[in-house]
Amino acid sequence: MQxxxxxxxxxxxxxxxxxxxxxxxxxxxxxxxxxxxxxxDCPHRGKPDGPVCRIExxxxxxxxxxxxxxxxxxxxxxxxxxxxxxxxxxxxxxxPAPLGTFALRSPNRPNPIASSEVVVVEVTAEGVLVxxxxxxxxxxxxxxxxxxGVTDVP
Amino acid sequence: MQxxxxxxxxxxxxxxxxxxxxxxxxxxxxxxxxxxxxxxDCPHRGKPDGPVCRIExxxxxxxxxxxxxxxxxxxxxxxxxxxxxxxxxxxxxxxPAPLGTFALRSPNRPNPIASSEVVVVEVTAEGVLVxxxxxxxxxxxxxxxxxxGVTDVP
Numbered sequence: 427m428q429x430x431x432x433x434x435x436x437x438x439x440x441x442x443x444x445x446x447x448x449x450x451x452x453x454x455x456x457x458x459x460x461x462x463x464x465x466x467d468c469p470h471r472g473k474p475d476g477p478v479c480r481i482e483x484x485x486x487x488x489x490x491x492x493x494x495x496x497x498x499x500x501x502x503x504x505x506x507x508x509x510x511x512x513x514x515x516x517x518x519x520x521x522p523a524p525l526g527t528f529a530l531r532s533p534n535r536p537n538p539i540a541s542s543e544v545v546v547v548e549v550t551a552e553g554v555l556v557x558x559x560x561x562x563x564x565x566x567x568x569x570x571x572x573x574x575g576v577t578d579v580p
Numbered sequence: 581m582q583x584x585x586x587x588x589x590x591x592x593x594x595x596x597x598x599x600x601x602x603x604x605x606x607x608x609x610x611x612x613x614x615x616x617x618x619x620x621d622c623p624h625r626g627k628p629d630g631p632v633c634r635i636e637x638x639x640x641x642x643x644x645x646x647x648x649x650x651x652x653x654x655x656x657x658x659x660x661x662x663x664x665x666x667x668x669x670x671x672x673x674x675x676p677a678p679l680g681t682f683a684l685r686s687p688n689r690p691n692p693i694a695s696s697e698v699v700v701v702e703v704t705a706e707g708v709l710v711x712x713x714x715x716x717x718x719x720x721x722x723x724x725x726x727x728x729g730v731t732d733v734p
Contacts, residue, residue: 445607453599
């Protein structure tokens with residue numbers, strides 16, 4: 427149990443064991459720069475007209491940016507490095523009763539991977555500028571992909 | 581470079597190094613049972629009227645299923661265990677020119693995590709039955725969450 431306010435266990439919540447097995451390894455491919463310095467500064471959920479944030483892709487993976495277009499909608503996967511991994515049932519503020527972690531989009535989950543839809547404002551040599559994120563500054567980047575695949579039927 | 585047909589490198593594709601750093605560990609929380617035995621059997625993309633697939637959640641995480649409702653739309657994250665992690669530029673069939681991995685939804689990517697939207701058909705004691713998946717039978721499960729958070733404004 428952690429003790430900072432935003433991650434303390436609330437009445438009705440159920441803690442399980444933390445995952446103690448590494449079945450697969452994630453390599454962070456960059457990081458996300460946002461105006462939100464702490465979890466308390468983050469909006470509840472990103473909006474298409476939110477502030478421009480910078481997705482920095484590390485050098486080895488930059489060739490993989492080829493073909494991303496400004497104005498397109500993309501899906502960003504990132505690692506919520508400040509989240510708890512042991513909560514099975516959670517009591518979000520404003521809810522009448524606790525709910526299971528898989529019935530919630532809370533950052534606290536066994537594998538704390540977030541998925542956000544963003545709109546690309548600009549593609550740069552080092553990454554992309556986007557709107558629609560709600561994560562804390564410095565969040566590790568896991569993946570970036572178009573919401574609709576190029577070979578999908580529209 | 582792998583040699584099976586579905587994962588062979590095609591003309592115009594660019595291979596980079598494979599990720600060789602474990603920045604974070606994923607614990608598989610279950611597996612996905614589908615009628616698709618091999619990658620060649622998988623549809624291009626799951627459909628809401630596709631076959632019913634079974635998402636099996638391992639015992640320690642089952643309390644986290646509490647509150648999932650039949651008929652709701654959920655997001656499933658899973659690990660594409662058969663994918664290549666070294667491709668930076670790829671040449672999908674039917675495209676005039678190669679594109680960067682981050683401009684594609686190809687399974688081959690540095691962190692091979694897929695995200696699918698599914699419709700819940702039934703919640704069982706061991707997991708959920710859903711429609712909308714396109715992955716191979718036995719795919720490891722990473723996360724399960726509602727598409728819309730319970731505290732979101734509709």
